[in-house]
Amino acid sequence: MRFHQTLLFIIHKISGQRSENAPYYLLKGKKSGQTIQDVTYFQLHAFFSILPQLSKEDYDAAIAELINGNFIQLKESLVHITEKGIEALPQDKKVLLNGWQYRGKEQIFWKRIDLVVQTLSQFRANEKKFVPNQKDLATQHFVKDYLIQHNYREFNLSTDIKREIVHLLENPLLDDLHRTLFIYRLSGYKKAGLTWEQLTRYYQMTDLSIKISFLECLHIMLDNISVETNPRLVDLAKDIHIDTPLTDSAFKTNSLFEKGYTMDEIAKIRKLKINTIEDHVIEIVSTNKNFSISTFISKEQVERVLHLSNELHTKKLTIIKDRIPEVSFFQVRLALTKGEQIHE
Amino acid sequence: MNKLNEILQKKFGHASFRDGQQEIIEQMIDGKDVIAILPTGMGKSLLYQLPAYLMEGTVIIVSPLLSLMQDQVEQLKIIGEKRVIAINSFLPFQERELAIRHLADFKFIFTSPEMLQNEQFNRALKNLSIAYVVADEAHCISQWGFDFRPDYLRISNWLHSLNDVNVLALTATATKDVVEDIKNTLRMNNPFEYIHSLDRAAIAYEMVEVENQQEKMNWILGRVTSTEGPGIIYTQSRKKTEVYAAMLREQGISIAYYHAKMEQSDRILIQQQFQQGQLDWICATNAFGMGIHKDNIGQIIHDHIPSSVAGYMQEVGRAARDGKQAIASLLYTSTDVEHTFYVAMQDFPEEQDIHIAYQPEYAEVEQAETTTRILAYWKERLNEQETIQLFKQIKQKKWQDIQSFYSMIQNDTCIRRQLLHYFDQTLLEKPAHCCSKCRLDVTSVLRKRKDEKNNQDRLNWKNRLNILLPS
Structure with missing residues (x-):
């Protein structure tokens, strides 16, 4: 779902009941009573905390565009969806996000898999000296332990991981945009990944839409990771699922x-x-x-x-x-x- | 083979020392204080890395540039050194606690001047056997330096609190005044001074005066589309990096912009793409270049008058690390001096800011972070009038620096000679391709661009995955 569609979808749910800023706090994952209760009231679990970096300027600009396009209206400090807005809602598209469940922790999974692939790629090319993309020590230590446990010197690990990634990406809920974003953000030997800016240019989409698609991909992958089908990757998803999603x-x-x-x-x-x-x-x-x-x-x-x-x-x-x-x-x-x- | 050469080959994989390296290292092992000035890319890091393997104890490297620290740690890890850590504000609290409790496990500890104020860390350091202390980017110690960091001055007291420890001061840019400041602040004892010529013979200098911004754009367009990179275009605003990059990309140039406002993950990817040759050009603010490891940069273009000679030298110094001929071009208009001064003064405290800082209710007032830190330092040492006076002087110095840069490119004297003169050095041998004042034939320095269209391939995720992890 594109950013504007996501926003429209949320506004549709809270139409006439909340101000135009409510979706902002939801997307940012504000841990206030109001926002958290709205998640349940309006069944907005999917979108909670999916864009913690979202700036108010970008958000306000998107709201202004929706107003100008006559998709939404503001009345007495409440936001309403218009008929045109309802027509523009994404048609029978399944919501792929699961923000309430992952709360940004999908990024930890991403960092791990990014570093694992980069390391294995370098090792396959016999170039063991390289600068890791992921700088934080927690990720580096985790990946190091992981690689040792999984006997990284054996060729199997690299082929297994490749197969498991393909398997997760071929999930019919995902489309080629998701798959391409995921793979091209990864880096390897002499192949640095693409930046968000390069991807937005390639797809002619906004930065926020690209990032939402990327998140959808991570969430679907995490939803479907299991010991049976992904014995290698499942360990990278360790401690990502939140048991009690309480602050x-x-x-x-x-x-x-x-x-x-x-x-x-x-x-x-x-x-x-x-x-x-x-x-x-x-x-x-x-x-x-x-x-x-x-x-x-x-x-x-x-x-x-x-x-x-x-x-x-x-x-x-x-x-x-x-x-x-x-x-x-x-x-x-x-x-x-x-x-x-x-x-x- | 002596011990030094053996370690050089086994540990660092170099066949021989570069100019001065062996001398400096021997002095350090002898227990002398050393101050070394040598241009970037001349093997500065080896000077503090190698002696560590011949001496007992831990090496403490104090560096004011957090972004560089990360890179230095990585470079040591690449040569297989695991006992290395950067203890700074980026390190998450728990990891920092853990590291401080096990300080003795490390051979190399990188840290920032700010961190040295941390009591817990300091106590741990005092119980450590220290081989020597390295002051990296030592010019930042001097208030006359272009990169003055007040926190760095506090290193003086810190050094005093340690018992008789040797110091190695490293910098790529220092005038005589700055060297004196460094010696005093670091309490150096009759140090061994090594001053390498800051001249980079493989870099030709070209100064081009134009009428206006539009002409600058046209010039850049012409140059980049017709000649070979890889290269860096330095500009002063984030917006401009994006505008130039878009303009050149439209002409089929493989280019990206780079500035401090970008997400860290994207900055890392751009650096790597450039280093790996996936990108030919980078258009950047001065945020780009620290810790870049690319030796075949052939062109550096500035579209403005830099705010200091030292900063300019660092930026052009990224070219020609492989020793092959490169060119540094600078475009300017007659009004650039004012503009550069304006940019340089953006964060600079005015008399009013200083006055406010000396009011008792100061804590309530919000000022830019750097301003606050600089003023907090001086408040402990000077009264209000003295501080105002000091900042007037610094401001005046800044204006003079920019002015003298401008007159340097305006007069008829050799650019290379003048750049060296700024650092009180003399030019020993003029290279064949010198500068635009010395009748530089630009065409003989530049290589013609091979007319390869940079059409972007369609992205194919399965192929890409097979390239990343080949079967």
């Missing part, structure tokens, strides 16, 4: 809940505001379906909120709270978060 702070709060502390006690122990702990609860509920919310809100209240949200086609807190004054904002957020999980 560090929410993780600490969660541990305290597990020990039986109440929200007030946790706030006191951690010297945090109650609002922050509420954000953590939302985050925990977003990621853990089994987390019980019965101490915060009754079953009946959840149902009332969800019913109203459905009836009014809104996820705006103020509208719902106005109609059910006895529930708190926190409870509305909690109900909406839980509600999305029931729909899943």
Whole structure:
């Protein structure tokens, strides 16, 4: 999916409910209560944290282009998708990203595979002295251990890795753009990879679109890597999948809940505001379906909120709270978060 | 065969020493302080690398250029030296902690002047047996140097805190004043001085005055499309690197731009493409060139008057490492002096900035990072008026430098002679192809470009993978 399409897709989901900046924080992976709860409310897991380097200038420029092209509108500080925008949505294209799951860690996988291929390529050419593309020591140490474990001196490793890369890339979810980007970013003996700029020029696409395609490729590869089909590459994907996709702070709060502390006690122990702990609860509920919310809100209240949200086609807190004054904002957020999980 | 030559061949793979190398190394092994001035590409690194294998203890290399440090570490690793590390702000906290706890495991420790202020690191260094300390790019120590780094001045106190350790100061550019500054700051004791001629006989100089920017573009277009590279075009703005590159690419030139704003991964790839010959030309700001290992660069083009002779020498010095004839061309207009001064002064603290820095609530005010660091240093040493005075002097010096560069290219005297004169050196032997003041015949220096169209092949991922990992 191209960058503008991605943006339009996100806006389609939050149309009339959030400001035009909400997608920016989502793409950047902002770890605020609002952004994390929106991921669940609007089912935007795919896009969370996919472009941590995105600049506000580039983002604003893209929004302006969508407005000028009449694909979206801003009304009362909310962003709306237009009919033209709906028509322009990517047709039955599967979302290939999995931002919520990888959170930028796919880059670690990339660094490892880049260095492994570069090293093996140099060794195949009998040129063992070379400057590694990847400079960080963690990657270098990891790859060194990996190569030793896999008996890099044997010819097999290089052919196995090649076969496994081809296998992963031939996944029908990917197209030739993905495959080409992945392979041409790699470097080897006397063949330095191509820069983003060179690739954007070749494909006549924007930098952001190219990078999104590249990410899609990494995510699909990681989704499909397994011991059975990729006995060599699977080790490079070690510790890439996030088991508990919680922010560090929410993780600490969660541990305290597990020990039986109440929200007030946790706030006191951690010297945090109650609002922050509420954000953590939302985050925990977003990621853990089994987390019980019965101490915060009754079953009946959840149902009332969800019913109203459905009836009014809104996820705006103020509208719902106005109609059910006895529930708190926190409870509305909690109900909406839980509600999305029931729909899943 | 003596010990030195044996190590030179076995460890470094060279058959013989270059001018001065053996002398310097012998002095170091004898326990003398050494200050060595020699042009880039003349084997500076060997001077601190080789003696390490004949001496006990660890070598500490202090370098103000973080980007270069990475490269120096890599170069040592390439010759098989594993006991090497760069301890600087780029190293993630945990790895740094680990390294500091095991300092004695390393033979070579590269570090920055800033890092020497770190107490924990310092304590660990004091328990270390140090073979000698190397001050790389030592001209940065001098406030008169074109690259003055105030943090580097703090090395003086640091050296004092170590007991009687030998120092090797290395630089590719230093005037007499700068050499004196270096000696004092590094507390050097009657050092052995080695000054290599900074002349690069294989580089011819060509100065071309044009009317305006458009003429510069036309000139570059004509030159690059008709003659052979590989080459570097230096310009002053990031935007211009992109504009020139696009213009030349349209003519079928294999070229890329390079500047500090690019992602690190892309900068690495561009460097490698250029080194491997996949690119013929690079159009860059002065961010490009440090740690570039390419010996067949045939042309360096500047589209502006550089802000210092020293910086200019470093940039043209990247040509002709293989000793084959190369040419450095400089295009300028009469208004370039003002423009260059403006560029050079962009980050320079004004009187107002200095005044603010001396106010008690200074911490609240935001200033450019370099400004803050420079001012913080002087604030500890001088009062407000003295600092203002000092910066006036430095500013004036800068203006003079640029002016004198301009008059150097305007007058009728040999460029080569004048460049050397700036470093208080004299020209011993004028090469056949000297400079535009000495009736240089440009056509005899340049090679005609073979008219090969650089049409980009279609990308084919399976083929490419087979090339990377052949069956």
